[in-house]
Amino acid sequence: MRRWLRWIFFNVKYFGRPPWDTGVSPPELLAFLREHPPGRALDVGCGTGVNLVTMLQAGWQVVGVDYALRAVWAARKRLSEAARLSEAAPARVIAGDVTNLGALTGPFDLVLDIGCYHGIPWADRPAYRRNLLRWLAPGGYFLLYAHLVDEMKPGGFGLAPEDARALEDILALRHRADSLDRWGRRAAWMTFQKQ
Numbered sequence: 001m002r003r004w005l006r007w008i009f010f011n012v013k014y015f016g017r018p019p020w021d022t023g024v025s026p027p028e029l030l031a032f033l034r035e036h037p038p039g040r041a042l043d044v045g046c047g048t049g050v051n052l053v054t055m056l057q058a059g060w061q062v063v064g065v066d067y068a069l070r071a072v073w074a075a076r077k078r079l080s081e082a083a084r085l086s087e088a089a090p091a092r093v094i095a096g097d098v099t100n101l102g103a104l105t106g107p108f109d110l111v112l113d114i115g116c117y118h119g120i121p122w123a124d125r126p127a128y129r130r131n132l133l134r135w136l137a138p139g140g141y142f143l144l145y146a147h148l149v150d151e152m153k154p155g156g157f158g159l160a161p162e163d164a165r166a167l168e169d170i171l172a173l174r175h176r177a178d179s180l181d182r183w184g185r186r187a188a189w190m191t192f193q194k195q
């Protein structure tokens with residue numbers, strides 16, 4: 001899908017409640033938060049901010065980025081409410097394209113991507129990976145959830161084997177768990193670490 005069509009797709013989706021916006025953080029993220037001390041986290045394609053609040057409540061300093069404006073507004077509202085209730089560290093949500101965010105520097109101890117990378121247009125993925133490397137602190141983690149490309153549907157979106165290899169060229173793969181999502185699509189959780 002072309003870049004601007006995808007932008008329209010997400011912006012339109014947030015006029016309703018998109019199916020991925022479950023209001024619940026996945027167990028894989030909760031396990032990561034239990035196993036690692038708090039630091040600075042960046043949620044790439046943060047949607048309405050559910051996982052930002054989860055990380056904030058676990059003691060992390062959080063920054064979110066999304067280019068769907070209604071999602072950004074919802075995330076800001078959710079975060080300011082959570083911060084007011086808990087006196088948590090300051091948090092912010094940036095409206096922007098993750099493949100073109102020169103001003104955001106980091107470093108972050110965790111970059112979280114649940115469902116963003118797999119939809120980035122192929123031509124923009126190298127820029128995403130360059131940003132990722134720049135954002136991560138040495139020793140920092142990249143926690144990724146992505147649908148895998150379906151070889152039966154050429155031209156569809158997803159994480160391709162070349163993507164996984166390109167990520168492994170710049171980061172160490174620590175863990176990978178493949179599964180099927182609730183619609184039967186192949187997906188994977190992957191944990192990378194910057195060395």
Ligand SMILES: C[S@@+](CC[C@H](N)C(=O)[O-])C[C@H]1O[C@@H](n2cnc3c(N)ncnc32)[C@H](O)[C@@H]1O
Binds near residue numbers: 047048
């Ligand atoms: C499948 S949704 C997942 C949202 C959120 N991570 C969650 O788990 O609810 C993917 C999100 O990535 C955002 N997104 C996709 N491409 C993006 C880009 N190039 N820059 C910024 N955000 C993007 C979309 O607007 C959408 O909110």
